[in-house]
Amino acid sequence: MDATRPQMTLADIARLAGVGSATASRALNNDKGVSAQTRQRVLNVAAQYSYVVSPEAVRLAKGKLGRVAVVAPHLSRWFFGEMVEGIETVFREAGIDVLLYFVGSLDDRRAFFEQLPARRKVDAVIVVGFPVEAAERERLELLNVNIVAAGGQHEVYPNVCIDDYRAGRQAMDHLLFLGHRRIGMIEAVDLDQPTEPSGRSSAYREALREAKIPLDPELVVSAPWGGEEGALAMDALLSLKTPPTAVYAHSDEVAVGAMRSIRRAGLRIPEDISIVGIDDHPVASLVDLTTIRQPVRSQGELAAQMVLTLLEGKTLPDREITVATQLMVRSTTAPPRRNPALISS
């Protein structure tokens, strides 16, 4: 029962079962070349002494790790948590261990890329939600492992993500369709990460252009991801001589923050101002926020599956997978009021 104290080794089991260590190994691993009877005997002995293999020894001997690293800049934000859940689920089934690397700050991030190559402990790495810089790429190369990106475009690595431009257009087109002409945008930026021009931003400009609405620079403000930041950004928009009648936020969290500002300013949603976000964060439905839904968990699953096929030595059918987004109309968007004088009862 608790004969486990002095960890048994394969050799012990083999001796106890009266076979060679090679045979014991084969029996335990379900390899062929062992008679059913012998195998059973070994299995019994192993069970009896609750033998457990030493993963280190296995890995050393066979040279494969069976481990992948997941690198994410956040965990407490829904998008990332959901993504990691998807990834983990797939790897779990495949019997692969997930090593988690949370690189919140730029420093963490640098440290990670500095360290990782110094210890080849994974067969692959999945980078979640941020673009990889050139220098970092170099370090990654050194590792000589497979790399895939999830939830963020990277022309360099196989990846799965949404079409940011498309998502942005869905949001903008909805607003435009409702009749809005003065639309503000709250651009989300990540202070800790190198920014690259987002499709979500170009969608705004493009949509406006097509609708022949001149671009008013003061209508676009940018804020770090996050509710409080969104609120601040919205305050800026609200303080304009003529505030927008609708706001397109790059994320739901930002949108929810903005909603608070609007409410606090004594304005009503959507009567006075419409607002649309992106993500379909769980909170979106709770606050009845119109948004563009993106399937996050499945992006994670897909990314993990890519890694799996890569690990099998196969080549990817598609180097990039784009998952579809969908407009979820709820009650924060409506046609603009006739009278653009917003402040009124």
Place this chain on the structure above:
Amino acid sequence: MDATRPQMTLADIARLAGVGSATASRALNNDKGVSAQTRQRVLNVAAQYSYVVSPEAVRLAKGKLGRVAVVAPHLSRWFFGEMVEGIETVFREAGIDVLLYFVGSLDDRRAFFEQLPARRKVDAVIVVGFPVEAAERERLELLNVNIVAAGGQHEVYPNVCIDDYRAGRQAMDHLLFLGHRRIGMIEAVDLDQPTEPSGRSSAYREALREAKIPLDPELVVSAPWGGEEGALAMDALLSLKTPPTAVYAHSDEVAVGAMRSIRRAGLRIPEDISIVGIDDHPVASLVDLTTIRQPVRSQGELAAQMVLTLLEGKTLPDREITVATQLMVRSTTAPPRRNPALISS
């Protein structure tokens, strides 16, 4: 530069540096018994060929793992993500790898406890946010590793958490202080996890008892964690002949869901109904929800630190650490209206 292809081994480095493998090892590990000059030579060669050790071999040879498992039933929920961030941060600094196990469903969970002992790959495990059953405890024992719990009471393991009863009382006392007498409670339960009576619930009964308010069973409804579920539960409360004038929700997510129901019922918050949650989830401040704040990230950090001291062979100064909670009054709570006829403009 890219001479890394055929991974170099310690032996290679040793040969190249003209020393024995033992010396090379000592040099690389900063052990003593190597002259500064020799050490430098080895280091140079290693750097030149960008040599990296094989962690498997190291672990096999020295018998320690330097890895801990973090087991959590969710990741996409803020509480858990935040917790894991805290844990990861501490371990990162300590040079310990974090193996993530996401056990969403009961099945996953069983599978985890079934599998884990079958492969001793960690030095310790941190269980996040759920009580461990007796059977699972047995499996864990088999592992013969250190265990600590974070964010959930476990008399059995060293743990860090908040005082649920206290938190509940803070919420209830606030409501009571405002003058509410008819207070509903939305109990959060986890379908996938074995439930144990929560301090958050007993706080409700106790507070009422002290305030000499008879307990009305129909005022307590229970719902799984999560906004949608909270909304449903609130609907039940709202359909009572005489609905409560205030509700105490076990979590902010539930509370936010409840707020939607209240709003949709045409009622105003806090004029018609007050509501208070627990957590101080980021969304709480965005929707101006009064709540009881708990420091989640630091709970994670503390738990990780406990593991660290355990790993050093020291004994814990405190087997349990309770972190303080704090009432955050925002604008979803106010004194009850005089007229209990709620439906009016």
Place this chain on the structure above:
DNA sequence: CGGTCGACCGGAAGCGCTTCCGTAAACCAT
């Protein structure tokens, strides 16, 4: 100046497993 003592270093024995290779027995077809 012989001897002792550290400091420095190399050889080699593991760590616990997988797997190659060789052997022996059992099986098949001719």
Place this chain on the structure above:
DNA sequence: ATGGTTTACGGAAGCGCTTCCGGTCGACCG
């Protein structure tokens, strides 16, 4: 019956590192 396959199995060689156990050798002691 006989040569040739298969099938089972054991021995042993690694996998890449740490560490014990000695050896050298110059320094320092009496």
